Amino acid sequence: MICRKMNFLDLDFVIEIQNELGFQNWNKKQFESELASPLSHPLVLILNDKIIGYMFLQVIDEEAELLSIAIKSGYEKKGAGSFLWKEGVSSLKEKNVRSVFLEVRENNITAQLFYKKHGFINIGIRKHYYSDGENALLFRLDF
Numbered sequence: 001m002i003c004r005k006m007n008f009l010d011l012d013f014v015i016e017i018q019n020e021l022g023f024q025n026w027n028k029k030q031f032e033s034e035l036a037s038p039l040s041h042p043l044v045l046i047l048n049d050k051i052i053g054y055m056f057l058q059v060i061d062e063e064a065e066l067l068s069i070a071i072k073s074g075y076e077k078k079g080a081g082s083f084l085w086k087e088g089v090s091s092l093k094e095k096n097v098r099s100v101f102l103e104v105r106e107n108n109i110t111a112q113l114f115y116k117k118h119g120f121i122n123i124g125i126r127k128h129y130y131s132d133g134e135n136a137l138l139f140r141l142d143f
Contacts, residue, residue, distance in 0.1 A: 001080065003087035006035060006042035006054060013051040014044065017072050023108070024068060034058075034067065041091060045084040047075070053084050057092065057100075064092050066102040085118055089143075098143055103129060103136035115139050 006014065011031050018024060026034075034040050034056055041064070045053035052075045056067040069088075071081045092100065103126060104111045112122075120139040129136035 001045060001047050001052075001083050003043050003045050003084060006044045008032065008035060010044050010051060010054075011035070014054045017051070017054060017070050018068075020073055021070055023070070023105075026068075041088070041095075043084065043088055043091070045071070045080060045087075047080070053080055055084055055088050057088055059092065059095055059097060062096060062098040064095075064097045064100045066100055081114060082118070093143060100141045100143075102139050104139060105130065106135040106137055112137065112139075115141075 011028060015026075015028060015031060018026060035042055037058070039058045039060055041057040041059050043055045043057075044051050045055075051072075053069070053071040055069040058065045058067055066088075069081065069084065071084070089100075100120075102115065102120070104115065106125070118141070120141045122137050123140045124138040126136040126138060128134075
C-alpha cells in the first residue's frame with residue numbers, strides 16, 4: 001500500500017468509493033472545491049495501482065479537522081484505514097499540527113471504535129448536526 005496526495009484525476013475513483021459506502025453525499029463540485037482549497041490536505045490510498053481509500057484533512061495553524069476518511073468495501077478491517085490514518089498523522093506532524101477534530105454520527109459505532117483505537121477522545125455532542133436530524137459526536141486527538 002502507498003499513500004500519496006490526491007489530485008483531480010483521482011476524483012472519479014474517490015466519488016465511486018463514497019457512493020458505494022453511502023455515508024456522505026458530497027457532489028463532485030464539493031470534492032473539487034475541497035481539493036483546491038489551500039487548507040485542504042487530501043490523500044489517497046493505493047493498492048495494486050487501484051485507489052482503495054481516501055482522506056480529507058483541513059489544516060488551520062496548529063489544528064486540523066478530519067472531514068472524511070473512507071476505505072473501499074472489501075478492504076476494511078484489513079489495516080487499510082489504519083495505514084491511511086497513520087500516513088495522514090505523519091504529514092500533520094510535519095505541519096506542526098497539535099490537535100485533530102472530527103464529527104461522527106452518533107449511530108456509527110464502527111467509526112467511533114476506529115477513532116478511539118487511534119487515540120481520539122469524545123469531547124462533546126452536536127445536537128441535530130446532520131440533515132436527517134441525527135446527532136454528531138465531537139472527537140479530538142492531541143499529539
